[in-house]
Amino acid sequence: MDRRDFLKKTGMAAAAVGVGASSVAYAGSTIKWKMVTTWPKNFPGLGTGANNLAKLITEMSGGRLKVKVYGAKELVPAFEVFDAVSRGTAEIGHASAYYWKGKVPEAQFFSTMPFGMTANEMNGWIYYGGGQKLWDETYKPFGVIGRPAGNTGVQMGGWFNKEINSLADMKGLKMRIPGLGGEVLKRLGGTPVNLPGGELFTALTSGTIDATEWVGPYNDLAFGLYKAARYYYYPGFHEPGTILEALINRKAFESLPKDLQSIVENACRVVNQDMMAEYSARNPGALEQLVNKHHVQLRAYPNDVLTQLRKLSADVAADLAAQNKAAKKIYDSYMAFLDASKKYSRISDLAYLNARDAG
Amino acid sequence: MDRRDFLKKTGMAAAAVGVGASSVAYAGSTIKWKMVTTWPKNFPGLGTGANNLAKLITEMSGGRLKVKVYGAKELVPAFEVFDAVSRGTAEIGHASAYYWKGKVPEAQFFSTMPFGMTANEMNGWIYYGGGQKLWDETYKPFGVIGRPAGNTGVQMGGWFNKEINSLADMKGLKMRIPGLGGEVLKRLGGTPVNLPGGELFTALTSGTIDATEWVGPYNDLAFGLYKAARYYYYPGFHEPGTILEALINRKAFESLPKDLQSIVENACRVVNQDMMAEYSARNPGALEQLVNKHHVQLRAYPNDVLTQLRKLSADVAADLAAQNKAAKKIYDSYMAFLDASKKYSRISDLAYLNARDAG
Numbered sequence: 001m002d003r004r005d006f007l008k009k010t011g012m013a014a015a016a017v018g019v020g021a022s023s024v025a026y027a028g029s030t031i032k033w034k035m036v037t038t039w040p041k042n043f044p045g046l047g048t049g050a051n052n053l054a055k056l057i058t059e060m061s062g063g064r065l066k067v068k069v070y071g072a073k074e075l076v077p078a079f080e081v082f083d084a085v086s087r088g089t090a091e092i093g094h095a096s097a098y099y100w101k102g103k104v105p106e107a108q109f110f111s112t113m114p115f116g117m118t119a120n121e122m123n124g125w126i127y128y129g130g131g132q133k134l135w136d137e138t139y140k141p142f143g144v145i146g147r148p149a150g151n152t153g154v155q156m157g158g159w160f161n162k163e164i165n166s167l168a169d170m171k172g173l174k175m176r177i178p179g180l181g182g183e184v185l186k187r188l189g190g191t192p193v194n195l196p197g198g199e200l201f202t203a204l205t206s207g208t209i210d211a212t213e214w215v216g217p218y219n220d221l222a223f224g225l226y227k228a229a230r231y232y233y234y235p236g237f238h239e240p241g242t243i244l245e246a247l248i249n250r251k252a253f254e255s256l257p258k259d260l261q262s263i264v265e266n267a268c269r270v271v272n273q274d275m276m277a278e279y280s281a282r283n284p285g286a287l288e289q290l291v292n293k294h295h296v297q298l299r300a301y302p303n304d305v306l307t308q309l310r311k312l313s314a315d316v317a318a319d320l321a322a323q324n325k326a327a328k329k330i331y332d333s334y335m336a337f338l339d340a341s342k343k344y345s346r347i348s349d350l351a352y353l354n355a356r357d358a359g
Numbered sequence: 360m361d362r363r364d365f366l367k368k369t370g371m372a373a374a375a376v377g378v379g380a381s382s383v384a385y386a387g388s389t390i391k392w393k394m395v396t397t398w399p400k401n402f403p404g405l406g407t408g409a410n411n412l413a414k415l416i417t418e419m420s421g422g423r424l425k426v427k428v429y430g431a432k433e434l435v436p437a438f439e440v441f442d443a444v445s446r447g448t449a450e451i452g453h454a455s456a457y458y459w460k461g462k463v464p465e466a467q468f469f470s471t472m473p474f475g476m477t478a479n480e481m482n483g484w485i486y487y488g489g490g491q492k493l494w495d496e497t498y499k500p501f502g503v504i505g506r507p508a509g510n511t512g513v514q515m516g517g518w519f520n521k522e523i524n525s526l527a528d529m530k531g532l533k534m535r536i537p538g539l540g541g542e543v544l545k546r547l548g549g550t551p552v553n554l555p556g557g558e559l560f561t562a563l564t565s566g567t568i569d570a571t572e573w574v575g576p577y578n579d580l581a582f583g584l585y586k587a588a589r590y591y592y593y594p595g596f597h598e599p600g601t602i603l604e605a606l607i608n609r610k611a612f613e614s615l616p617k618d619l620q621s622i623v624e625n626a627c628r629v630v631n632q633d634m635m636a637e638y639s640a641r642n643p644g645a646l647e648q649l650v651n652k653h654h655v656q657l658r659a660y661p662n663d664v665l666t667q668l669r670k671l672s673a674d675v676a677a678d679l680a681a682q683n684k685a686a687k688k689i690y691d692s693y694m695a696f697l698d699a700s701k702k703y704s705r706i707s708d709l710a711y712l713n714a715r716d717a718g
Binding site for chain 2: 347
């Protein structure tokens with residue numbers, strides 16, 4: 001017998017339950033969800049963001065919807081998270097959309113693009129600029145809903161064993177840089193290598209690779225990358241505001257009552273902001289340690305390298321758009337939003353940061 | 360009889376309520392909260408943010424906690440919002456902390472500072488950098504809890520009837536610019552004027568003031584300020600990431616069950632991000648209209664003006680810190696976080712935006 005019938009049969013109308021009822025947490029049965037993730041359990045920032053999402057849903061629902069987190073490989077391997085949520089093995093996942101490029105190339109737009117939007121611009125596009133609608137269309141055939149649930153902010157360009165003084169220094173460079181950033185490096189004459197995070201340190205030390213990107217000061221310090229690479233640390237162009245996504249099985253979501261649906265949606269939004277806030281707070285302190293304690297040398301790409309990186313990034317995005325009609329539609333929306341945001345940034349964020357920094 | 364007694368007396372254990380119970384919304388009594396705001400009802404961005412906060416709480420709680428929004432003057436005048444929440448006339452308010460500077464000067468740090476932190480940096484400081492603890496201490500004597508619940512991002516410097524080509528042009532300038540930004544203008548030899556938004560258009564047209572700041576393209580376009588000022592629009596320095604706050608009566612908050620407390624806290628976080636996303640989406644389009652349709656001229660302050668603005672902004676912040684011990688403590692925390700963030704921005708946001716913009 002479900003609760004509705006019980007209330008009807010006992011003649012107990014909702015309104016008659018009595019004053020003070022709101023002061024006890026809801027005592028109905030518990031729905032249990034499994035969350036699969038592409039991160040090692042408790043991985044700082046990303047994995048803890050997934051934990052936070054599960055905790056918030058459980059907490060706001062007063063325990064009516066309990067979410068249990070599984071790290072990569074605990075229930076399914078990292079790169080099977082999408083399929084696991086699609087077929088309902090798990091009701092929810094935590095990942096990033098560019099991991100599914102083999103299956104859905106255009107999903108990459110909902111993660112990050114080289115020389116693309118920042119975290120705040122991505123949120124503007126997704127929540128108010130039509131991005132979410134396009135994302136929904138993209139995942140619909142798989143029975144999955146995607147929602148922003150974390151952002152790393154501007155990622156660092158990476159760790160190099162030598163200085164990059166010209167385009168010639170990029171030629172032949174063996175660098176761990178996945179995704180579209182890797183494609184850009186390839187077109188510059190470098191060799192992009194894809195390695196899991198756990199192998200970066202050894203690969204750098206042994207000289208298997210000359211350079212690697214990872215995330216930013218907070219994660220890079222924890223990984224000890226400053227000990228592996230000979231000290232040169234460069235700003236990034238390839239992941240300017242990477243969205244981490246919550247993947248939700250559509251049927252599981254739709255079977256929830258409206259208030260729990262709202263709680264799930266809004267928990268994703270909370271984590272989306274919270275992860276960005278955590279990185280905003282932890283990266284500056286980690287950078288201070290890297291520079292002052294570990295004597296890491298900060299460098300910037302020379303202008304001719306930046307110019308080529310920008311040009312090739314635009315090419316790579318256009319090639320992605322050419323893959324299919326859906327990709328073209330998303331590309332057009334993304335680029336229009338990016339173009340307007342760049343112009344606005346010139347009198348807003350960029351103008352302000354330059355003015356503040358000149359002092 | 361309260362619900363707990365009822366369940367006990369009827370021998371109905373929580374676990375026995377039955378499978379499927381989670382699929383009906385909680386049917387207990389309703390708690391009703393009043394929300395007073397410093398904004399005109401439905402004012403774009405700020406007032407709609409307050410509406411959104413009320414809606415989210417109501418929705419996530421399945422109607423157990425219903426929040427009704429009152430615009431400025433509907434229940435109390437705009438600048439009595441803090442007192443109204445403090446004495447419990449309303450359980451919650453939506454405002455910004457710098458409005459209470461007459462009562463609590465140091466509250467201004469939780470709003471925005473000239474040449475201070477951006478929206479993401481403020482979130483880093485508040486959520487992960489000790490800012491929230493300081494804010495709690497600041498409002499504790501008043502029985503009020505403050506939480507971030509919206510951000511405008513970098514505000515524009517404003518509308519001017521003449522170009523600013525040197526420091527001499529700032530002397531004698533009558534400008535609507537409230538708060539610490541106004542104090543900076545005063546020290547430059549200008550005359551800060553405080554006027555409510557509704558009077559800006561007439562004051563500019565009649566020549567009562569020479570210039571005004573307001574918010575940014577989205578709000579400024581809606582106000583028609585481009586028709587009043589002779590076209591010169593400048594980037595801002597005075598409000599680089601203004602936090603809108605939710606003010607919550609502590610007793611009302613503490614009387615809520617834990618799940619509703621979590622819902623209130625997290626609804627504030629959702630609105631905090633959502634307002635920033637709305638401005639990120641609407642400002643670029645509004646700027647395009649201002650420039651292309653209304654032929655607004657974008658200008659930048661010359662370097663000697665910026666240098667003075669920076670210097671005087673630092674003085675004004677130091678003077679605020681000197682007002683009392685609490686202000687000094689918050690100032691020290693704020694400035695340490697800002698200093699580290701500025702250094703990080705040089706290889707992160709600022710480096711990236713400059714690299715992206717050069718193309």
